[in-house]
Amino acid sequence: MFYNEYDVIVVGAGHAGSEAAAAAANMGSKTLLITMNLQNIAQMSCNPAMGGIAKGQIVREIDALGGYSGIVTDKTAIQFKMLNKSKGPAMWSPRAQSDRMRFAEEWRNMLEQTENLDFYQEMVSGLIIENNKIKGVKTSLGLHIYAKTVVLTNGTFLNGLIHIGDKQFGGGRAGEKAATGITADLVEIGFEAGRMKTGTPPRVDGRSLDYSKMTPQPGDEHPEKFSYSNITKPLTHQRDCHMTYTSEHVHELLKEGFERSPMFNGRIKSIGPRYCPSIEDKINRFADKNRHQLFVEPEGWNTVEVYVNGFSTSLPEDVQFKALRAVEGFENVKFFRPGYAIEYDYFPPTQLKHTLETKLVDGLYFAGQINGTTGYEEAASQGLMAGLNASLKVQEKEAFILKRNEAYIGVLIDDLITKGTEEPYRMFTSRAEYRTLLRQDNADIRLTHKAYEIGLAKEDRMRRVEEKLNKTETLVKFFKETSVKPKDANPILEDIHSSTMKQPDKMYKLFSRPKITLDHMRQLPGVNDFIIDQNLDNEVLEQAEIKVKYAGYIQKEKNNADKLNRLEDIRIPNNFDYDKLKSLSYEAREKLKNIKPTTLSQASRISGVSPSDISVMLVYMGR
Known part of the structure; x- marks a missing residue:
């Protein structure tokens, strides 16, 4: 039924899992992609769009490295925009609306045409670990499937709990069951776990909307594309999105349901994404605003389903419906499904190495929302890096790590493992100190030669x-x-x-x-x-x-990067005894012992480690 042993098993087939499986297989590793439903590969669980501020740069980087996200987006786009064109090129960010159904279909087609890649549909309910080394996975049917490395990309499915008003039920996504067993296995061997929350808006019937009352949001007059390859072409025609607004009346109607909101009555205890708040959170936090923008986004070329961007909510469905009908253009709206919030398990990413391999279990990698991130692009980039590094490990080759001055992906991973996150992490241009170097236009120049050297880019x-x-x-x-x-x-x-x-x-x-x-x-x-x-x-x-x-x-940015990269060359031994350095602050000593940075440069970026602490370490190391 299966190989005696795979090189790489990828658990979960969302954006992270799909990129991980593609990367590992394209690098020559025998790879198995296991998911609970093969019909939902690379499903766009939330908005039907790829890219955006800083996220567009990440998609370009994935493409430059040999990943699939840029190609799939180009092939299934219905609109393209280059955001921030009024600013300098470091801020330009590509974004595309996608056809949701075609996006998932194209991803599956590309994965099925990838050599070395097998598929299996079932729930992974546990891990096979011996002497702190991964050996494989256990499934809900009791099967044991063995592998040299395993990449976990479970998204929102680990003990997922869906909230709509005062109703709650297990699930990893609307209409899909949660995954159980893995968290318990990991916690038992010493991993720290936590809970996070995210949410999604209602989906509505576009035939019931009055677009004449909304402001059209067309794509660019001369659209570009994501992929640097010649496989794809820019769009020749596009679909408009539209914009409308909530109002004080809408806010009053929403407030009627606040006492039944799981966000306000204590049923949801975890933290949601700060930069993508629910509509009830926006009303509560920004009480001085009498209206909020809503972007009305079509889900595809031929479907009438519409995504109401900006109206993410976990309020009772009757409150959602009543309030949305008070929005201009939505007076006769019909629901396809209400919005909901979902809580799920994640593992603080300070438990990982820069390769995304766990520190506790040899050969086990985490990528995507399991690491506390939010967003398709952030997940996909982690999947790519975890998949290629799992493959390199099997081949006993040097790990592939991107520095902060080389890619937004490098910033993302370094932030996660060095600083950790207690709320869903989202990438922004402001997080990158070298954003003049890390532009969307030069990702191929920065990264393709690196991917070519390790055998990923052709x-x-x-x-x-x-x-x-x-x-x-x-x-x-x-x-x-x-x-x-x-x-x-x-x-x-x-x-x-x-x-x-x-x-x-x-x-x-x-x-x-x-x-x-x-x-x-x-x-x-x-x-x-x-x-x-x-x-x-x-x-x-x-x-x-x-x-x-x-x-x-x-x-100037290159010179600054070169100065800081000198600290990257000063490596800290694995067994370094920080207790010997009495001049280190207590906080620095505790943080350094917990995170175990591999270089002085990484140590310098840990919250609570001061420049004087770094000086102490430099002196001790004889520099």
Whole structure:
């Protein structure tokens, strides 16, 4: 029925599990993906969208590393937007609305076409662990399936409990049962567990809405795409989303159900996502606001089902219905299903190494919401990293770890294992201190060569990156070597109210001016001809423009990163005795003993470890 022993078993087939299984199998490991329902692979449990602020950068990074999320999103998108275009390129973030049903279908198709990957539908009810080493998993039918490594990506299913008003019932997602057994096994051998909460809005019938009372939210006029590969193409037509608002009347109707709300009557004790609060939480926390935005998002090309973004709630279904009918455009709304909250088990991520392998059990990896994160993108990136590292471990090769200055994925994982989290962790651009380096446009330049070296990214990906780099350098060199005369530049400079030129100068210097864009440069003699002759596409043009205009900022961030990375080279032995260092603060000593950082750089980022504590360790290590 199964191999005698798999290289990698992945438990759970959400976004984390799907990327983990794909990564492990593509790196040559015999992989088994076990899930409770094979019809729900990579299900979009909440909103039908990928990307967004900082999340879009993560999807681009997953794609650059050889993951599937970007390709699946492009193939199933119904709308594309580049957010924050009014700000600098470090803030630009791609986001796509997806066709929910096609998204899951495309994921399954791609996984089924992946070599080395087997599937099995059943609940994993326990783990086989011997001498603190993973040996396999146990299923609800009593089967023992053996493996060299196991990746747990259980999402919201571990002892999941769904709340709708004063009703509560076990479940990992609407219509699906919870998973039991794994938490008890892990706690028994010494893991610390906790509970978290998340929620989702009602789904409604789009035929019952009056869109004429709402504000259309179209996609970009010239949409881009997520994947750097040539497998996918940008959208040629798109579906609109819409926006409407709650009101004081809506808030009053919602407040009528507060005493029956599990959030306020004590039935929900766990913490939900701070940056995606429920509608009742928003009304409570932001009492001065008399309205809140609601984004009305279609679930696909052909379905009438609509997602009401901004109306996440666990209030009783009759209260949800009554309040939503008071929203402009929703006067005749029909429900497909009410919103609900769900509580589930997670394991504080300070119990992990940078590879996402657990410190307690050799060969056991955690990825996704089990680590206290929220969001498809955060989960998918962890799955990719856990899957590839499980495969590298089986192959007895060096672990693959991304630094904070190399990827948002590196920031995410370092934050989790160094700082931990007591509320669902969501990625933001503000969490990355090197965001000028970690842009969405250069993820392939940053990461594809790394993925190629470990065997995850294919050769055609590497060739595309090299071509992009060469063409970018060719254009930048052209600007550095070509002069522009005042008579050609000054009409443009006068038009944008910039000081005019008195004598000829290099185009590079002119292009470096704040208000000058590539469109301005293309008006100069020779520039457009050069771009056409060299067959330079929009990706190359964007890359060159950023390289010229932000050269100083980029170099400054690289210098800062290099300084901090020197501490990455100073490794802390596994058995380091912090009690010997009497000059360390008590808090630092306790935190360091608990987290067990592997380098001084990681130690310096632990909350409660001060610069003076790091100095003490530097002195002790003879630096």
